[in-house]
Amino acid sequence: xxKKSLAFLFMFILMIALAACGGNEETxxxxxxxxxxxxxxxxxxxxxxENAESSGDGGTVEIFSWWTGAGExxxxxxxxxxxxxxxxxxxxxxxxxxxxAGTNAxxxxxxxxxxxxxxxxxxxxxxxxxxESWVAADKMxxxxxxYEENDLMDKFPEELIDMVSKDGNIYSVPVNVHRGNxxxxxxxxxxxxxxxxxxxxxEFVDVLAQLDEAGVTPLAMGDKEAWTATQIxxxxxxxTLGPDDYRALWEGEVGFDDDRVRQAAEYFETILGYVNExxxxxxxxxxxxxxxxxxxxxxxxxxxxxxxxxNDLELETNxxxxxxxxxxxxxxxxxxxxxxxxxxxxxxxxxxxxxxxVLGSVEGQDAFNPLKGSIPARVDADPSxxxxxxxxxxEDFQNNNLAPSLAHGSAASExxxxxxxxxxxxFVTQQNVDQFIEKLxxxxxxx
Amino acid sequence: xxxxxxxxxALLFLTPSFLLxxxxxxxxxxxxxxxxxxxxxxxVPDMSFAGLKNYIYLFGDYRFQADLRNTVxxxxxxxxxxxILGLGLAILLDxxxxxxxxxxxxxxxxxxxxxxxxxxxxxxLLNPSTGFNQFLQVFGIQPKWYTDTNILAxxxxxxxxxxxxxAMIAVxxxxxxxxxGFSLAMYVAGLTxxxxxxxxxxxxxxxxxxxxxxxxxxxxxxxxxxxxxxIMAHISLKIFDLIYAMTGSGANFVTDVPGVYMxxxxxxxxxxxxxAAIAIIMLLxxxxxxxxxxxxxxxxxx
Numbered sequence: 001x002x003k004k005s006l007a008f009l010f011m012f013i014l015m016i017a018l019a020a021c022g023g024n025e026e027t028x029x030x031x032x033x034x035x036x037x038x039x040x041x042x043x044x045x046x047x048x049x050e051n052a053e054s055s056g057d058g059g060t061v062e063i064f065s066w067w068t069g070a071g072e073x074x075x076x077x078x079x080x081x082x083x084x085x086x087x088x089x090x091x092x093x094x095x096x097x098x099x100x101a102g103t104n105a106x107x108x109x110x111x112x113x114x115x116x117x118x119x120x121x122x123x124x125x126x127x128x129x130x131x132e133s134w135v136a137a138d139k140m141x142x143x144x145x146x147y148e149e150n151d152l153m154d155k156f157p158e159e160l161i162d163m164v165s166k167d168g169n170i171y172s173v174p175v176n177v178h179r180g181n182x183x184x185x186x187x188x189x190x191x192x193x194x195x196x197x198x199x200x201x202x203e204f205v206d207v208l209a210q211l212d213e214a215g216v217t218p219l220a221m222g223d224k225e226a227w228t229a230t231q232i233x234x235x236x237x238x239x240t241l242g243p244d245d246y247r248a249l250w251e252g253e254v255g256f257d258d259d260r261v262r263q264a265a266e267y268f269e270t271i272l273g274y275v276n277e278x279x280x281x282x283x284x285x286x287x288x289x290x291x292x293x294x295x296x297x298x299x300x301x302x303x304x305x306x307x308x309x310x311n312d313l314e315l316e317t318n319x320x321x322x323x324x325x326x327x328x329x330x331x332x333x334x335x336x337x338x339x340x341x342x343x344x345x346x347x348x349x350x351x352x353x354x355x356x357x358v359l360g361s362v363e364g365q366d367a368f369n370p371l372k373g374s375i376p377a378r379v380d381a382d383p384s385x386x387x388x389x390x391x392x393x394x395e396d397f398q399n400n401n402l403a404p405s406l407a408h409g410s411a412a413s414e415x416x417x418x419x420x421x422x423x424x425x426x427f428v429t430q431q432n433v434d435q436f437i438e439k440l441x442x443x444x445x446x447x
Numbered sequence: 448x449x450x451x452x453x454x455x456x457a458l459l460f461l462t463p464s465f466l467l468x469x470x471x472x473x474x475x476x477x478x479x480x481x482x483x484x485x486x487x488x489x490x491v492p493d494m495s496f497a498g499l500k501n502y503i504y505l506f507g508d509y510r511f512q513a514d515l516r517n518t519v520x521x522x523x524x525x526x527x528x529x530x531i532l533g534l535g536l537a538i539l540l541d542x543x544x545x546x547x548x549x550x551x552x553x554x555x556x557x558x559x560x561x562x563x564x565x566x567x568x569x570x571x572l573l574n575p576s577t578g579f580n581q582f583l584q585v586f587g588i589q590p591k592w593y594t595d596t597n598i599l600a601x602x603x604x605x606x607x608x609x610x611x612x613x614a615m616i617a618v619x620x621x622x623x624x625x626x627x628g629f630s631l632a633m634y635v636a637g638l639t640x641x642x643x644x645x646x647x648x649x650x651x652x653x654x655x656x657x658x659x660x661x662x663x664x665x666x667x668x669x670x671x672x673x674x675x676x677x678i679m680a681h682i683s684l685k686i687f688d689l690i691y692a693m694t695g696s697g698a699n700f701v702t703d704v705p706g707v708y709m710x711x712x713x714x715x716x717x718x719x720x721x722x723a724a725i726a727i728i729m730l731l732x733x734x735x736x737x738x739x740x741x742x743x744x745x746x747x748x749x
Contacts, residue, residue, distance in 0.1 A: 103714055103715055104714075106714065106715075107714040110490055110717070113490075114490075114492060133489070133490045133717070134490070136491075137489075137490055137491045223698070224694075224695050225695060226696070277575070277591075277594075278574070278575045278576050278591075278594055279594075279698075280593075280594040280596075280697060280698035281570075281574050281575060281576075281592075281593065281594045281694075413489075413717075414715060414716055414717055415488065415489065415716045415717055415718055417715075417716070418711060418712060418715050418716030418718070419716070422509075422510055422700075425696065425698065425699065425700065426509065426699055426700070428698060428699070429596045429698045429699035430699065
């Protein structure tokens with residue numbers, strides 16, 4: 001009897017131990033909140049096998065990314081198809097890693113780069129994510145000659161090339177651009193309450209108050225992951241500082257004790273008074289849904305939310321939902337750009353350059369972007385391939401001041417961003433401006 | 448000394464797993480410990496010695512202090528409820544004896560789920576604008592569950608408010624729901640192991656049913672309780688998946704735990720040394736529970 005029950009016990013302890021081991025490892029991707037898109041559907045096991053077989057004359061190009069969501073994967077595959085058409089002798093391996101807003105992919109990439117086994121080319125946001133990490137670690141080849149050979153120097157806006165350059169050398173080729181300072185709004189709600197699109201921060205605050213009085217949630221926010229709130233704050237910084245000083249802030253030339261930073265924090269505090277109460281339980285999709293359903297009037301999100309509004313919620317652009325630049329930043333464009341570079345130590349750099357030249361070509365960008373729902377980084381792409389929102393944004397992209405996004409790793413290092421997200425998360429609850437500014441100054445050392 | 452054939456065979460079978468454990472468990476614990484004392488806080492490995500810098504930083508950090516607070520309250524509530532509910536249900540089953548195994552399986556079943564699944568399900572059940580609150584509306588109560596940022600009985604300690612974070616209660620509910628079946632099964636096994644003669648003897652001595660449980664059965668279940676506490680403690684101190692799936696760090700870090708912090712600071716922020724320091728602190732926390740237990744059980748065995 002006793003023996004039997006002891007065996008029973010032992011079985012359970014064993015079971016628990018197994019369950020604990022298994023459970024801990026496979027949990028990195030599940031909250032369904034990625035920067036760009038959800039639904040991770042790729043199989044990255046298949047690419048491994050191809051690796052062994054293909055060692056023909058043309059060689060292999062391994063493309064490393066975290067594009068596994070619905071639209072983005074289609075875009076990547078279209079780009080690969082185009083490349084294979086033009087270069088039938090080169091094999092392409094799609095080494096996409098799913099999950100965690102690119103976190104998983106970045107962890108895999110870090111391991112491979114540190115182990116001197118770099119992929120042929122990899123996805124990286126232009127700006128600090130490229131320059132302060134891989135370029136600073138001396139892991140990237142400069143692409144200046146490549147830009148000249150392919151006559152690319154005047155095909156991208158100068159400010160965009162600056163974002164992928166360090167000390168006069170260019171290190172990657174931008175493929176797409178998303179805009180971060182967009183407010184999406186429910187047109188019916190705006191009409192019903194007779195609200196005009198605000199263009200300055202003070203008008204914005206008035207609109208928020210007006211909507212609040214009318215009993216609508218003025219602004220939908222979903223900060224289950226803190227970057228959505230950080231995104232609002234960075235847009236406020238851009239509005240109060242202006243594009244030049246905004247850039248200077250991240251370069252350490254303007255301090256966080258500047259009055260305009262405080263002003264941004266104060267606006268942030270005011271705006272937080274008008275967000276939905278359950279913001280901490282939502283992600284950006286849930287917040288956008290509130291706007292789609294008319295429960296909330298507006299939401300600030302990067303323009304990947306446009307794809308969510310049209311494809312997932314099946315709403316019509318400029319009929320059901322509209323969009324306008326974040327108030328106070330109407331002349332500015334918060335850039336989030338995906339770029340691909342050439343790591344040091346790749347066996348066949350010339351083959352990789354072939355891929356980069358397709359990626360940087362008009363055909364390449366027009367194959368990728370309409371499916372991904374972003375706009376091309378090139379200024380001479382064909383607008384007829386894009387929808388109304390796309391053509392509008394392409395025009396703004398060419399005419400506005402470009403600013404690097406903090407929330408998406410372009411303005412400052414990933415380390416700084418992690419800490420900034422923490423401080424923003426605390427501020428959203430405590431709303432203590434003095435403490436927030438003080439903390440921002442403290443972490444500025446990690447910039 | 449002559450080695451017998453049996454001993455040789457044993458050695459042969461043990462060596463591979465022994466070596467693998469030495470390298471892949473203890474070796475890497477040692478490596479993590481070393482990293483935690485280094486300056487490796489960027490993508491470029493920098494193994495220069497930093498002393499306790501990373502640890503000092505962590506203990507002064509708002510988020511880490513909040514994590515420790517959350518872990519303490521989560522552990523206490525989680526273990527407490529799992530034991531009370533598990534024991535209560537086991538005694539009820541023991542009383543009826545009817546459909547014993549059926550009920551045991553029903554209660555044990557949630558354990559078959561991954562914590563991730565539990566997390567997602569309870570995230571919706573306890574979402575303040577959907578789930579239970581739709582039902583509670585009838586009574587006019589609208590708890591904010593895991594979005595509540597209040598700290599019960601809070602007072603300033605370090606840079607945080609120390610007290611019970613209300614949001615943590617929602618997480619405890621989900622965790623208890625999943626793990627109660629386990630402690631139930633343990634206690635059922637323990638109760639079946641107690642010979643009926645003892646109860647009979649107590650009854651003959653005139654003890655009431657309540658007295659039998661208090662004076663005879665509960666003391667005999669102490670080793671079971673010990674095991675449940677140890678197992679639950681190591682789950683709750685290392686918890687990551689449930690929190691990550693259900694609430695994330697939470698507003699103002701009310702539901703953050705060291706595991707989540709470690710994951711984010713290491714793989715999102717590239718603060719490898721800080722992450723390693725958190726891992727070592729978690730290991731030490733679990734060791735506080737496990738080591739005395741191991742020493743105790745070794746003594747018992749010899």
